[in-house]
Each structure stands twice: as C-alpha cells, then as structure tokens.
Amino acid sequence: MAKDTRNIYLTNIPLEEAQQKYFSHFPVDRNFSTTEKVSVLEALDRITATAVFAVSSSPSYNAAAMDGIAVVAEKTYNASETNPVKLKLKEDFIYVNTGGALREPYNAVIMIEDIVEINDETIEIYGGARPWQHIRPIGEDIVEGEMVLSANHKVRPVDIGALLAGKIQEIEVYKSPTVGIIPTGSEIIDVKEPLSEGKIVESNSSMFASLVQHYSGNATKYAVVKDNYELIKNNILKAVEENDIVVINAGSSAGSEDYTVNVIREIGEVVIHGVATKPGKPAILAKVKGKPVIGIPGYPVSAYFVFEFFVKPLLYKYNRQSIVEKNKIKVQLTKRVVSSLKYEEYIRVKLGRMGEKLMATPLERGAGVTMSLVKADGIMVVPQQREGYEAGTEVEITLLKPEEEIKNTIVSIGSHDIVMDLLANQLHETNDQLFLSSAHVGSMGGVMAMRKKECHIAPVHLMDENTGEYNISYANRYLKDEEMALIKFVKRSQGLMIQKGNPKNIKGVEDLARENLQFINRQRGAGTRILLDYYLSKKEISPSQVNGYEREMTTHMAVAAAVASGTADCGLGVYSAAKTMGLDFIPIEWEDYDLLIHKKDLDTKEITILLETIKNPKFIKVIKELGGYTATEIGNVVYI
C-alpha cells in the first residue's frame, strides 16, 4: 500500500464542458446501434428506427357508423314529417350494425332511432338521408400508405392501437443500449452475505441497473471484482466486448486501491478524470475500444449523480431520445447554504408548502448519506461561481416528486422520534393523498422553524427548568405574538442507554463525570441535550467533566448505535431506541413529546386528518408496542 500508487491529481472541469467534450467522442449515426424488428405487440416503449406506414386502410371498407338501416339516399329524398316514406326490407333497405359493411347500391345509413317499424318487412322514415351520411368511408381513420409514426418516436399505448388498425405487424426499432456494470472493491459483499467490520453491502450496482431500466436500457451486473489490477483489466475488457456502455463502480477516487484509472490508461483512453461538481468530483470518463467506460465513485450519492450526469445522457442519446427537463420551480430557502467556488454543488432539499409559498430545507450533504436521496423532494444547484445562498433567497429547484404531492405534505420540523416515522406511514395509509415530511433539527430548531413559519407542526419536548412543565413556556417565550396550540402526543421514557449487562456499572447521571466513561451527546438545541444539561446542573457536574460531551449525534438511534458499537459507553435517549439496538436502559424522566402548531392551522383538512390518525386505536396500539411510550392524552389540544 505504497503512497505513490495513488492518483492525487484530478482535473476540475465544469460539468457542462465535461459532458460536451466526453459525449463528442461517441457520435451517433444510423449505423451506431443496430436496429431490430419487433412485433407491434411487444413494441411498447421501444423507439422507432424508421417511419412506419400503414399497410391497410382503416376502415378497409365503407362501414356503417351507427346502428340502423342502409338505404339508397336518392330513394329517401322526399320523406318529411308530413310525408313519411315507406321502405321495404331487402328491396329498399337492410338492417346494419355499427361497423357493418355498406355494399352497392346502399350509400347512406339512417339511425335506428329515426325509423318506425310498421311490420317485419316495412318501416317508415320521416326525413331524407344525404348520400354517405352515417358512413365511415374507407380510410377515415388511417389510409393505406399514410405515415402512422415517424422515426425516433417512443411507442405509446395509443400508438400500438393505431399500428394494429393500420395492419402493421412488425416495426423496426433501435436495439436497447446495453450497460455492463462492474462493482469493484475487496470490501464489497452481497446483501445475502454476513456483514462484518470493514465490509459494505453492494448497493450501487442494483441502483444503476434500476436506473438503466428506467432509461430504456438493458443492464448486466457483473460479479464484484476484488481490488486487483489484472482482474479489473480483464473484467473491463470483457464488459466492453459485451456491452454498449460500461460502468465501473468505486475505484475512481485517488485512493491507493484505485486501479481503475491506471487500467484504463493501459487499455484505452481517459478522456477526463475529475469534474467540478459536488458530489461527483472523482468521475473517470474514458473510452475503451471506441465505447464509453465510466468510473463512478463509491459513495452512493456521488454514484447517483455521476450516473445521472454521464450515463443517463448516453442512454438517451443511443435511444435517439432527448432528455425532458424535469419540472423546475422557484422556492424560498429556509436556511443559509454555504458552498465552495471549487465546484458546482448539488444539494438535496425537502420542500413544503407554507400558505402559498413553497419552502426548501437542505438535507444532509454528505456523499455517503443515501437517505438524503430517498428523502429528497428536489435538487438545488449552487453554481460554481457562487459561495452559497442566504436564508430567505428565492432559489430554483428541480423537482423529484410531483408538485401536487409536495403541496399535500404536512411539514414537520423539530425533534426526532420514531413515532414521527410511524405517523408519516399511518397518515399516508389513512389518506393516500396526504404525506408527512419530517426534518430533524431538535426541539429548539422546531420552535425556531415555527417562528419563521417554515413548518406546519413542530414536535418538541422542552422542559422548563424552573417549573418542570413541558413545552408551553417555550412557546410562550419564543412565539409570544402568535396564537399557538399544542397537540398532545406521547409521553416517552428518556434515560441512559448503556451496553448490555452494564459492564461499566453506570447508575445514573452522577457517573457521567467518571474518568473511565465515554459519553456520546446530542446536538445543541436538541430537547434531549437540554434535559441532560438540566440533570448535569442538578448534580453540579460541568460539561467539561464529561468525556465525549462534544461528540454530537443528531438522532436517538445514532446515539444508540454508537453505544452498541462500543464507541461510547453511554448516551441519553429514549427507551425504544435502546430496545431496538439491544441496549440496557436506566430510565430518568417521562417527558411530554407534543406537536406545536399555529392555532389557525388546527382546522385545516390536513391537520384534521392528522388528529383523526393519531387518535385511531390502531395507531396507539402500534406506539405502545414499541415500549417506553404512553398515550393517555394523545390528540388532546391545549391552547397556549
């Protein structure tokens, strides 16, 4: 693992320039990807390689357009209300159904509603028929030889109907581009293998394969390749042979095990290594035997963006389709965002509608945080020449979800608790038009978001150190000009989460000052941290005496995970988190975890459904099963 095998020097080319330069290496002409004939019945979503012309007319004969009788128009001219004309079956008329053929001498149809039967053989009409009335002439819909579809058209269900109506059995379409996906890395394991320290479950390849499927390509996932120069080389060569595009995952940063770039230099050409985007910087854009080979970084968020930047446009290009810009909207930013002049940054955001305004709150920006992609409602781009945006700025967002869904979302900002996830789940089950989105910034963050009108509800658990009462005094202090209410939610058991069997023999908060203990804390503004500070001061312990006081996690579960892994000996958190991670628990306080809300919002349709949902016995049962929760006042409203 000598240091000099690392590739520290990457270029820093702006995205658009990189795309133009790279894609120009792969011109697409009619001969590039070959075409194939497919049955019209299997042509859905395929792309026509040539214009398609009708083989037969539709209808292919003159057809009755109505149920009724076929007549010779000239024999009916004299009919009127006052002078009805009698017609004889088989002499003057025959019955026809819609779609039936009209043969000589008949040249018009009279609707069944407009005739009066005199007997089985005779009818009477009260008006004349124009020649060719109520007849669909041959070719009314499609005429033989007419162009039904042009080339480079993605076949839709209605197109399939029209192709068949034109009696077309087969059409020529482009072969779907094929993408070979090679995961690399000695640390990568399959999801079915047991997980151990240093091992990571392979997930990017499956995400890539799914993206390829969505973009009308065919993906082949190759087995994971260990970090070995020859193995990687042989796999790339094989994949290039077998596919139109090759994607290699991981191995594109400057790390010591990153052979990819050197392998490609040997067998092909590295066109660009390093793009001025975050995430996505260490992308390798290469060409091997005339085909695109793209090295994608291993962090899932980087992986997603590099795929979108470079593989998606190639798939569209090879399919002769242009990428339709996703919906963009202007929204107001709730938080200041700082970015670097070194790159264009792609930031995932949550969106919410507050009154008539849409507001965007940035999510975690780490390239390793897959969940930020899962939770994102949109993407905000900070251009390279900007150092960021101030809170309150209007910014443009590319939507990842339908705008309608975002408008039907209750925005929650505040303290995190698993009951909020369960509520989101239950709410959407109760009403499939309604969504709940939660941002976790701690209780004080929730109060502040409420003050800035950035959320509909704020889950809080804030103890007044003087009265021991929860939440109300904070609302009175920070939202004193607003008419507020509290929706009572749950009481939950807070306590010290400690390792199974309590090896460090912890009894309570008084032990946190011990030299041999590692504590793990919550972030500033979290209700749990405020609770800790209250107990520390009661026990006259200063924060500087607590080892690990400065190490912050943003959720109960993250604290519990740290304790479970042995990184810390204990942390403060809720019983349910300790239980989930198999930890022991020393209860300290039953606290009120409530939803702060503007009084005027209580009557909205959305909050009405939320109130019904949390009062539903089924939901209460789910909460109680978690352990560490009571719900005696759930759904009660307290006006402040």
Place this chain on the structure above:
Amino acid sequence: MAKDTRNIYLTNIPLEEAQQKYFSHFPVDRNFSTTEKVSVLEALDRITATAVFAVSSSPSYNAAAMDGIAVVAEKTYNASETNPVKLKLKEDFIYVNTGGALREPYNAVIMIEDIVEINDETIEIYGGARPWQHIRPIGEDIVEGEMVLSANHKVRPVDIGALLAGKIQEIEVYKSPTVGIIPTGSEIIDVKEPLSEGKIVESNSSMFASLVQHYSGNATKYAVVKDNYELIKNNILKAVEENDIVVINAGSSAGSEDYTVNVIREIGEVVIHGVATKPGKPAILAKVKGKPVIGIPGYPVSAYFVFEFFVKPLLYKYNRQSIVEKNKIKVQLTKRVVSSLKYEEYIRVKLGRMGEKLMATPLERGAGVTMSLVKADGIMVVPQQREGYEAGTEVEITLLKPEEEIKNTIVSIGSHDIVMDLLANQLHETNDQLFLSSAHVGSMGGVMAMRKKECHIAPVHLMDENTGEYNISYANRYLKDEEMALIKFVKRSQGLMIQKGNPKNIKGVEDLARENLQFINRQRGAGTRILLDYYLSKKEISPSQVNGYEREMTTHMAVAAAVASGTADCGLGVYSAAKTMGLDFIPIEWEDYDLLIHKKDLDTKEITILLETIKNPKFIKVIKELGGYTATEIGNVVYI
C-alpha cells in the same frame, strides 16, 4: 336480428358522479389484494405494503471518510505549522483508505494530502486532529431499525440502493392487480389474418394491455369471443375467476349484437350503463362476484377514454397510489368549438407556440379516428353545461406531451401532402429536439391560419386563375399588410386518379359531367378543389353536372382510397397517392407546392434547420423516389 334485442335506453350520468358511485363498490382495505414478498433486486416500481425498517446500520462500523492515516487525536493536539509532530507507523498511526474500519485506539483520520512522509516508517503532521474527524460513524447513513421506506411507496432506483445499504433482502409489496381483457365481436380478426370486407383488426385489446402495463398492472388478453350470448357469459365468468378486474371490449353500445349488458345482468349487477361523456357514453360499469367488470365501447377513441376514466383509477386504487394530475396549461383556442349540453366532451388538440402564446387547434372529433389520439398534444374538456368555446378563448388543456417538446415544434397548417410527413420525420432525425406538426385544412385554410398567426408555415398550392402563377397572388391578397416569403418546396403532378385499367374510359376533366361517372371531391378551400373548379370552368362544366361533387374528403389518400374501393370512379389528386393505392393516373398540371412563411421567421433557429433539412440531398432523394415530384427549386426563398 330483431329490433327488440337492442338496448336503446342508456343513462346519462356525469362522469364524476359515475366514478364515485362505481368505485364505492370496490373498497380497498389491507386484505383486498394480497401481498407478496419480493427480493429487493426485483422490487423496482413495486409498491410497498408495509413500512420497511433497516436490518443493519450503514456503515455498520466506524469508517474512514477519507484516504489518509488513522491516529489517536489526543497525540496530535500539539502539532502546528511551526511545531510539526512526527508519528511512527503502527505505533502512532496506520494508513487507511476511504471506507476502511477504524479500530481502537484510533479515533480520528488525517487526510493523505495533509501529511508529509519522512521515510517508510515516519510521517510529519502540521496540525492537530479533532476526535472523530473524517470518520463516518456507525449508522451515519442508516441506523438499524430506522424506517427506510413507508408503506404505499413506489420503489425507485435510489430506494433500492438504500434498502440494500440497510441490508434488507426482501420487502413486502402489493401483488400487481390483474386485468383480464376480453375482445368480442364476430367482425374482429387478428392482425395476422387477412383483412376482408366487414372485418376489423383487433387493436383495442393490445392498447389496453399496454395501458395496464404502464399503470403497474398485469394484463391477460383472452381470445376474441364471437357475438354469442353463452360464449360471452362463459368468458366473463372465467375472466372474473382469474383476474382482479375484467374489461370487455365492444358490446357496450345499444347495437343488436351487444349481448354484454344482458349477460352481466344475468351473472352480476350493472351499476351504471351510460355516462355523460363524449367519447365514452355507452360504457357499462358492472360488478360480477364482487369484482369490477367494465364494458368498453369498440371505437378506439371511446375505448381509450373509457379505459382512462374507469380502469386506470381502479388500477391506481388497487396499487394504493393516487393519480398525479397531468400537467395543465392555459392556451388560446384557434377555432370555434361547438359541443352539446348532453355530455362533457373530451377534444384532442394540437398545440403550437406562436411567439410567447400557446395555441390549441382541435383535431378530428370522431370516436373512430385513432390517429387523432396519436397526433394529439393535449386534451381539452368542454364541460356539460357549456355549448362550446369561441375562437380566441383561453382554455385549459391537459398535456399529453412535455411542454418543452411543444415549444420546440414548428406548426404547419395548410394543404396536405405526404412530403410534409416525410419532412416531419427527416427534421426530427436531423435534430432530435425539433418537431414538425401538421394540420391539414387545405391551402386556403393555411393562408387564413397564417393571417391569424396560428402557424409558422403554411403549405399551399394555389393557382391564380388569371395568371396561372402559384401562391404569390394569394399571399398578396390575403396577407397584404405582412412581410411574407415563400420557401419553394416541390412541384407535384396533379391529375385524375382512376381505377386500374380505366374501366370507365375517362380521358380528362371533360368526362366528369358524364351521367355514369361518380366523382369524389376535396373539401372547400383545398387547393386541389380550386384547381378542379378552374378546369371545370375552362371546360364550361357546372359543379351541379358532376355526380359526387358534394362528397368531400380531406386528403389525397382518402380520395385515392375511395376510388380504389370502387365507391367513386375518379377524383383529383397527386400522382404519389394514386401510385400508393395502385390506381391509374391522368396527369393534368404540375403545380407549385410551397411553404408560406412570415419573412421575420426565416432567421429563426427552427426554420434554419428546416431549410437545411429540405435542401439535404438525402431528403430530396426520398421525395423523388415517391414519383410525381420534382425539386429543382427546393429551399429557395422568394420574398413577396
């Protein structure tokens, strides 16, 4: 075929009322459609039936976030620019790669860029490390037990990545709803069978199956069922047994062969028969053994709309998904639209951008015109209580294509010729961002559309009866206040299209007055009709002397098809149409078929590409191969 087997009486219930009433018969609870477990690798686009929780944390250990060295932070505190600290390999530090595990006693990572190697064993650092810096703590992305996806969520590629990262192998999803599709009708044949008079190619079932696929269901197409009461009954019963939803095509109007409604009355319940929409009125909404059975009319456009009105919402409901409203936009109507108070009417429209305004032109409204669906850019709804809209009204349109595509479309209104279809095809091939849409309203219609600024180009072939010159005098007369130009396009051979072998011994226009001849004409305003009138007046023949003068078709191909079918003996049209339909042809005139355009538009990007395209030798070759065209002046611009 007695008249009393017909069901003439249908109800006329407004769409929304019909949907509410009908769907209320099929409540969806957790037990309705059963669920199944699928591998995460096969879960793309499936819908979660339960919330999904992470099995393991990601990362599952404390991992280096950077390539560099792992250190004990406390040993580095004193390092500074002026006071570097030396560290010994394996004593004070080890090398780590991104993703590598951090074990005790190491608790921080220093980036490779920030160290200086003294020798193989020793490095120097110039700054201290904070504890836990550049470390991804266990669970940074996903914490064991965390909710990764909520229930009723459609799985996206990024979700698959997150599920695998959370070490989830399988998830519970709803079984895709199954739809049984039964085509009925003795006149229906498969696309592979030979077409004869009275026969129609089965196309709706395949369109339905494609729609089901797009709406995440599984379709089963049954064989075509002849119009026989017992056969239809047995097929419905079998399909109800085997599927969640059954669709029967045709047999839902009041026609004599329409057994469906009577069959359903015997084996189940007809909830609604007849909805106040056009197209779609004769829909049958029924329930058999608790399952929805929907009778859909046979006309393809009606079939499409009834499917969208009633089957699509059921598929979404069974998949626990809500239908996202398609994009709606406000546009200006170019033509008056008259509708009836009897129904809500769904009108297909072409859209085009003229300057900053989007304009909508209604397409053919016949329920049998599949091509109106293929060509449509959007749908305009005329509510039941309105009799229509005046030209110029602002109306709301539901988009069927991306707005971007519509904005990149050159709008052509005027005379029809197959070269316009070929041009559309070639233009899109030249530039995949650019589209050409053609409405066929005849040459005079094109001039009028140009005057109302409804189109970018108007293909015209208008002979001045006084001078014999084409097109220019019409532009001067009708667009005299505008600066116009003509893009010279093709000369084409117009003549009489007659049956193969000329059985009626037609020599020229002078024969059209013959008693034993049936002529077929073009619509008023068509250049071809103006040409006919010119020749008739030259030969001193009055229109009333021409049998069939009043029978109008709107395209050359439709006229040719009518002659080919024997409905008429001759019509006036272009050579290429006669050739396509295997007709004989008596040439009469080489006429100038040109593109009228506003002079100011000649320099736009779109028209520049159009000019390049038509001058391309490849395109000229395609046109010449049609026969009956010359292209000596193609692409020349004449200023008027």
